[in-house]
Amino acid sequence: MTDYGHDLAFGTFITPTHRDPQAPVRLAQVTEAAGLDLVTFQDHPYQPAFLDTWTLLSWVAAQTERVTVAGNVLNLPLRPPAVLARAAASLDLLSGGRFALGLGAGGFWDPIVAMGGTRLTPGESVDALDEALDVIRGIWDGRERRALRVDGEHHRVAGAKRGPEPAHDVPIWLGALKPRMLRLIARKADGWLPSMAYLKDGDLQRGHAIIDEAAAAAGRHPAEIRRLLNVQGALAAQPQGFLQGPVEQWVEELTGLALTDGIGTFILAGDDPRLIQTYGEEIAPAVREAVARERASAGTTPAATQRGARAIALRRPGIDYAGLPAALAATAVEPGDRAYDAVRHNYLRSGAPGLVLRPRDAEQVAEAVRFARSQDVPLGVRSGGHGISGRSTNDGGIVVDLGALDAIEVVDEASRRVRVGVGATWGAVAEALSPRGWAISSGDSGGVGVGGLATAGGVGFLGRTYGLTIDHVVAAEVVTADGRVVRASDDEHPDLFWGLRGAGGNLGVVTWVEIEAMELGNVVFSQMTLDATDVAGVLERWGAVVESAPRELTSFLILSPGRRGRLADGSDDQGPVAQLMTVFAGDDTDAAVEQLERLAAAGPLLGHQAYLLPYSGVVQAGDKHHQGGGDPAVRSGLVTRLDAATARAFEKLALSGEAYFLQVRATGGAGNDVEAGATAYAHRHQSFLLSAMSSSQARLDAAWDAIMAPHVDGLYLSFDTDTRPERLADAFPEPTLTRLREVKRDWDPDNLFRANFPVPPA
Structure with a gap:
């Protein structure tokens, strides 16, 4: 037989x-x-x-x-x-x-x-x-x-x-x-x-x-x-x-x-x-x-649970592979499986987990959490795997990949409430909502997964109009550290609901969120390149225009430091360049052009393209198959204004050679209408988010601490890989941190969810 x-x-x-x-x-x-x-x-x-x-x-x-x-x-x-x-x-x-x-x-x-x-x-x-x-x-x-x-x-x-x-x-x-x-x-x-x-x-x-x-x-x-x-x-x-x-x-x-x-x-x-x-x-x-x-x-x-000698030899210590529940084993991926390379890495972070679980529904997520808590290895949770911090993979541990939880469903037409599975990408969400004339502000890449951004913050291209993504989350389904499935909202487990909006993956595994979308037809999307030889001047002028612009305008600036020395063709080195990506949330092209002309005056204009298109054309669906690589170190900081001193400091960092990618995102406007204590994300007075990427955490930390630390006020979880204990207060200023530690004590006293800027339970 x-x-x-x-x-x-x-x-x-x-x-x-x-x-x-x-x-x-x-x-x-x-x-x-x-x-x-x-x-x-x-x-x-x-x-x-x-x-x-x-x-x-x-x-x-x-x-x-x-x-x-x-x-x-x-x-x-x-x-x-x-x-x-x-x-x-x-x-x-x-x-x-x-x-x-x-x-x-x-x-x-x-x-x-x-x-x-x-x-x-x-x-x-x-x-x-x-x-x-x-x-x-x-x-x-x-x-x-x-x-x-x-x-x-x-x-x-x-x-x-x-x-x-x-x-x-x-x-x-x-x-x-x-x-x-x-x-x-x-x-x-x-x-x-x-x-x-x-x-x-x-x-x-x-x-x-x-x-x-x-x-x-x-x-x-x-x-x-x-x-x-x-x-x-x-x-x-x-x-x-x-x-x-x-x-x-x-x-x-x-x-x-x-x-x-x-x-x-x-x-x-x-x-x-x-x-x-x-x-x-x-x-x-x-x-x-x-x-x-x-x-x-x-x-x-x-x-599905059977592996040959070749695969068994690659299994990692600390994981009871034989004890994996059958429902999870059917889709689990181990080192040696042909699908392993497709699930081991993140967008920018290489990983080598010992087991990747791919649950299909909330009950299977709960099974995965119960199994993971009984193992002696790290736990990572992944929605889209695009996160810059890379905390949703690991080496030798377990990763719970929520990519299959990607349903997008309208639950209330009148309030524009949409239930979104955390494994969906924001590009897919934008595409689904576009025919209704709706949108949800969601970062700048359609390949980002819903789960990470909708729990950490959500600084997006519609941010000055709409606010943070978390500001419009009205409910969530959560798998808790003890393997229960609960619903969190203002009326159900309000303390958990408060913490989920800003504390990332510290409190549980979110399986879906309900979010209220905004009404939005076409938008004006602009891509502009400026000569940034005068780095500080461009930053200061750009920041002033953004602050004084109507809330329909949200702009991101990417600063390329340039190349030093003479090039192969004998020409001079390439100086710094600023690339602006700007959205005007509406189809009033005259009003948009007026504001874009003001932005263009921030520095010598090298090139400009602008489009009238749906928001889904701005955050297009991206590839969820990541290859890792780079493993960058990232630091971030929030500032109230891009004043002269802050601009000069960012210029100094850019020209130091310690960062190969620098960005400034506008994050004021509607996001600052929310009270600081309303969510676990408490940074409600700052208007800009600064970030820098490097190949060395130690060198970047030294440069950032010496140059930028005196000018910044807080950090953004998703754009920071420096998790020294003293940074926790930058992520969660008091009294937010004290309250968050109490919520952590109630919902995850054993600190199972500790991969994402860990918050120690009270």
Whole structure:
């Protein structure tokens, strides 16, 4: 008996006939409507009676919303692997992660040759497929900066650029029967996909044995390879043969294939819409129920929790991997897993966590918190992973990645209240709200996750009009340190609600927030470049214009210190440059131009572009797949005014060479209408946020403390990596800190959440 513990999946295998070109598409839609998981099409590019399978897959992906699409199997000899890899990644991105790659080595060589392919012996075709897998995986590995080179006998890639990365970890399933192909599956593929019609008695178990032995030799666990099967049959009132009979017979026989023959995915071959509907609505649910019942009785280990010797060797001390709850194990990522590089890093911070948990709802978040508190390693919580401070990854610890909690839902039209999952990005939020003429101020990058910004502060492009993001949060769902799920608002746990708005991740794991949006149509977005040779003068003049401008105007300034010495072409070094990014929150272009002209007078104008566009065009959706790198040190400070002394100090820091990136953000206006004690973010009298980035924390601290510390008043949590204990008072001035420590004592007395500028419990 063989049961690898795979979650069961069910799909269809549809003939791609072109007699009625919409017929296969309709069957794919029937597949989805019936609740099935997968729709596949055979691929015979030399068959004139068929639609081209790749074109059909793309069309079907666009005509469906949920099902995964795959070739069953794609003909490699007529599909160059490098091109196929880019096409597969593109379709996966366009479909939102709904593509699987079924591949075959080729078998019908006369028509393949007739179409321009090269005839291969059986052994050569296996070698070619082996090489193709290296090419495909290499193209998909967008995090590897080196060009791809594969010097194969049949497939060569000489310095190809990598990418795009697929939206998810695309599985590769191989159609195979012979031992060499089965061993290749064990080493490099994710699934075995034979057809029942071609199998003789015992072939399944013989195939499993070959794959299992080769997988173990390669350091993989046999359960890492999904076992799929193309099946065919018919419904009948009485049994007439295997899968030829009533629903009950189908359920019994498919259940047997799962429990005793190791099959985890059943793909129904045939074009009968009534059979497809019955298969999805009656047979598949009953098989799932029967298999789940038997597995519970037998104590079957889920496949998702299994790791081979190669992966086990990379596990980190202090984590009880065997004790991970099954619901979390299904999506968890460990070092050695292929998905690990996609989840280990943040935007600017490299990480090497020992375990990344990816819960799907609040209850799973609670399970993750309960598990993490029982482990002897650091805990990081990630919403989008874009945070400059990089506190949502770690080395050797646990990261709870909330990216799956990304729903965006309007809960009250009248008050413009929107419930947003913390794993959503602000670009996605802006895009969702734009058709309603609504917006929420949210930083300057659409790739930032909702959770971090909506709990730490939220200094954004609409800030002088709207205030901080946290100022419009009216409720939140929170998983507490003891694993409870509670709602926080002015009426429910008001002390927790007060602390969540400004104390970052110190008090719990927020799963969603409700925020009141503002009414906003188009905005004027300006990108302006000024000669900043007179750094202090430009800063002072720019700051004065911003302070005196109407609240519709919010401006950020990025200061590039310039390059020293003579350049390679013999010209003088490049002096400092100031780049202004400015939003005028409204479509009154005359009023916007008047204010932009005042900004342009802050220094010699080198270039200017301005656009009238929706706010969603300003904070466009960004990539959530981060590669780390840089690991910068960051310091921040808040000031009431950019007066001459402050401007000269920032100039001195810029020209010191200790910072390679400097920024000033306007943060006054509506944000200062809020009382200092209303939220845990207490900096309500300052008008500008200054920040600097360096490659050395020690050197930046020394320079900042000597040059900027006398001029600044407070810091911004998300833009600071100096967590010395004395900095806590800069983040939370009294009486805020005393109150926050009391809230921390009540909600996290053991200081589980200590990665984000830790607040010691009272």
